[in-house]
Amino acid sequence: MAHWTSAVGSVQLARLITSQQARPAGPGTRRPPAYRALADGIRVLVLEGRVPVAARLPAERELALALSVSRTTVAAAYEELRNEGFLESRRGAGSWTAVPAGNPLPARGLEPLPPEALGSMIDLGCAALPAPEPWLTRAVHGALEELPPYAHTHGDYPAGLPALRQMLAERYTARGIPTMPEQIMVTTGAMGAMDAICHLFAGRGERIAVESPSYANILQLMREAGARLVPVAMAEGLAGWDMDRWRQVLRDAAPRLAYVVADFHNPTGALADEDQRRRLVDAARAAGTVLVADETMSELHLDPGLEMPRPVCAFDPAGSTVITVGSASKAFWAGMRIGWVRAAPDVIRSLVSARAYADLGTPVLEQLAVNWLLSSGGWQEAVDLRRGQARDNRDALVAALRRELPGWEFAVPSGGLTLWVRAGGLSGSRLAEVGERVGVRVPSGPRFGVDGAFEGYVRLPFTVGGAVADEAATRLAAAARLVESGATTGTEAPRTFVA
Numbered sequence: 001m002a003h004w005t006s007a008v009g010s011v012q013l014a015r016l017i018t019s020q021q022a023r024p025a026g027p028g029t030r031r032p033p034a035y036r037a038l039a040d041g042i043r044v045l046v047l048e049g050r051v052p053v054a055a056r057l058p059a060e061r062e063l064a065l066a067l068s069v070s071r072t073t074v075a076a077a078y079e080e081l082r083n084e085g086f087l088e089s090r091r092g093a094g095s096w097t098a099v100p101a102g103n104p105l106p107a108r109g110l111e112p113l114p115p116e117a118l119g120s121m122i123d124l125g126c127a128a129l130p131a132p133e134p135w136l137t138r139a140v141h142g143a144l145e146e147l148p149p150y151a152h153t154h155g156d157y158p159a160g161l162p163a164l165r166q167m168l169a170e171r172y173t174a175r176g177i178p179t180m181p182e183q184i185m186v187t188t189g190a191m192g193a194m195d196a197i198c199h200l201f202a203g204r205g206e207r208i209a210v211e212s213p214s215y216a217n218i219l220q221l222m223r224e225a226g227a228r229l230v231p232v233a234m235a236e237g238l239a240g241w242d243m244d245r246w247r248q249v250l251r252d253a254a255p256r257l258a259y260v261v262a263d264f265h266n267p268t269g270a271l272a273d274e275d276q277r278r279r280l281v282d283a284a285r286a287a288g289t290v291l292v293a294d295e296t297m298s299e300l301h302l303d304p305g306l307e308m309p310r311p312v313c314a315f316d317p318a319g320s321t322v323i324t325v326g327s328a329s330k331a332f333w334a335g336m337r338i339g340w341v342r343a344a345p346d347v348i349r350s351l352v353s354a355r356a357y358a359d360l361g362t363p364v365l366e367q368l369a370v371n372w373l374l375s376s377g378g379w380q381e382a383v384d385l386r387r388g389q390a391r392d393n394r395d396a397l398v399a400a401l402r403r404e405l406p407g408w409e410f411a412v413p414s415g416g417l418t419l420w421v422r423a424g425g426l427s428g429s430r431l432a433e434v435g436e437r438v439g440v441r442v443p444s445g446p447r448f449g450v451d452g453a454f455e456g457y458v459r460l461p462f463t464v465g466g467a468v469a470d471e472a473a474t475r476l477a478a479a480a481r482l483v484e485s486g487a488t489t490g491t492e493a494p495r496t497f498v499a
Contacts, residue, residue: 006054006055008051013045016050017042019236038069038074038077043086046098046453047455048453049231049449052212052231052453053231053451054098055097060074061074085098099453120439121439121440122471124460126463127266127330127461128329128463129333129389129393131335131336132332132385135382136332139370139372140365142369142372142373147364147365150368155364157361157367158355159185160187160340164367164370164371164374167375169183172311175314179342182348183319184341186362186367187339188359188362190296190325191221192339193339193341195358196351196358197257197292197323198225198257201257201290202222202257204227206228206256207227207228207255207257209289210222210230210232211261212231212233212450212453213234213267215266215448216447218294222259231449231451231453240265246283247279250283256289257290258291259294260272262293262312263311264300266417266418267418267420267448269411269416272309272312285321291312291323292322293325296326296331297415300390300415302390302414302415302416319342320344323347324341325340326340327339332386338366338370393462393465394413394462396470397460397473398419401473404474404477405424409421409422417463419461423480424480426483426484427456428455428457429444429455432444440472443458443459445459
């Protein structure tokens with residue numbers, strides 16, 4: 001069950017159900033009885049994360065009035081959901097959404113397969129591209145030339161190399177957010193940054209508000225830190241962030257932290273506009289919540305002419321409410337494990353102090369390589385190369401999916417590295433399982449949700465292009481046919497979801 005109980009009002013639930021039922025049905029689809037259509041609508045809202053698990057639903061009479069149906073219809077729908085395990089009720093206390101006991105919840109994040117284990121497998125589990133050469137080699141050579149003075153020291157720099165902290169601060173200043181080196185800490189990747197932030201601000205049992213869906217590895221990191229995750233549903237499609245929901249959750253749950261990916265959100269690819277960013281910061285400030293903005297995808301804008309909104313921290317330049325996390329992993333190369341935190345100087349000092357009990361510091365050679373890239377102009381040229389690769393791969397994968405799987409739904413993002421795909425009513429978990437048998441590895445939707453949501457989705461990173469993208473789509477189509485036929489687990493019927 002979810003770790004914080006929210007309430008869904010009758011008007012809000014009626015609007016969500018109406019939106020769900022407005023989707024066109026497939027050819028030849030017969031209209032179900034009203035109570036079953038209502039139960040189907042609520043079930044899908046839970047599975048897609050539009051209504052959180054453990055959310056309290058309105059009373060039967062209230063929902064009937066909001067939907068203009070009989071109370072008997074709502075009562076029958078609730079009873080069907082209880083029988084299926086999607087609703088729990090207590091006399092006199094109300095009814096809460098749930099997931100069936102047999103629904104396996106994701107227990108891991110996303111682990112890349114080692115290259116030697118891939119063989120003929122097309123691995124779409126990781127949103128990462130090969131290194132942009134010749135810039136990796138040049139950066140390492142440049143770092144080796146700068147290494148001798150540092151080699152004569154102990155080599156531990158808990159806050160990061162002074163030269164790199166200065167360079168990162170100057171980059172924020174150039175983006176319109178005046179920043180001192182004292183506001184920067186260099187970390188071992190964005191995951192190292194998030195681990196340090198969670199341990200400082202969100203001890204065991206603390207609440208953290210997260211987008212629903214959100215980045216699987218961060219969700220797992222928070223679970224293992226003992227946090228109580230509070231999911232906040234994204235707006236429909238790529239419309240971004242539902243600010244009414246965010247304001248309600250921040251006010252009512254009072255989470256210690258909130259984690260958002262406002263720049264080409266992982267997994268949906270959504271881009272928050274300036275108004276959403278400003279309102280999110282204002283809501284966090286009013287609630288006393290520390291807002292962590294993950295901008296690891298921010299430089300991967302792919303569509304020509306796209307005007308990027310100001311960073312989230314532009315609406316809190318002093319860093320009293322917003323902590324920004326950045327990384328070289330997506331924009332440059334995942335093997336370059338360099339990340340950073342931008343925050344108020346006192347927060348940075350606390351993070352640095354706590355680091356003595358973790359990893360002491362980030363490898364010097366990699367810091368020198370990133371500093372060489374940033375100071376030489378190589379970073380921008382490498383990022384331009386990366387954007388071109390990602391753009392070509394995105395377009396190739398989109399074309400292949402539309403050809404091989406025309407019933408699958410997705411919006412094409414203007415940046416980032418991922419497609420968030422509704423898999424034509426099929427179970428994402430089954431697709432992931434069968435996909436590995438036919439030679440394509442994809443993560444299922446529940447990995448990106450809290451408490452079993454998003455079973456009808458898969459995430460597809462555009463990390464392959466050309467003929468490999470075509471073959472990936474062909475293998476996914478083969479997996480989908482096997483799931484549809486029920487050939488996944490012997491005689492068991494395929495698990496499908498009303499969409």
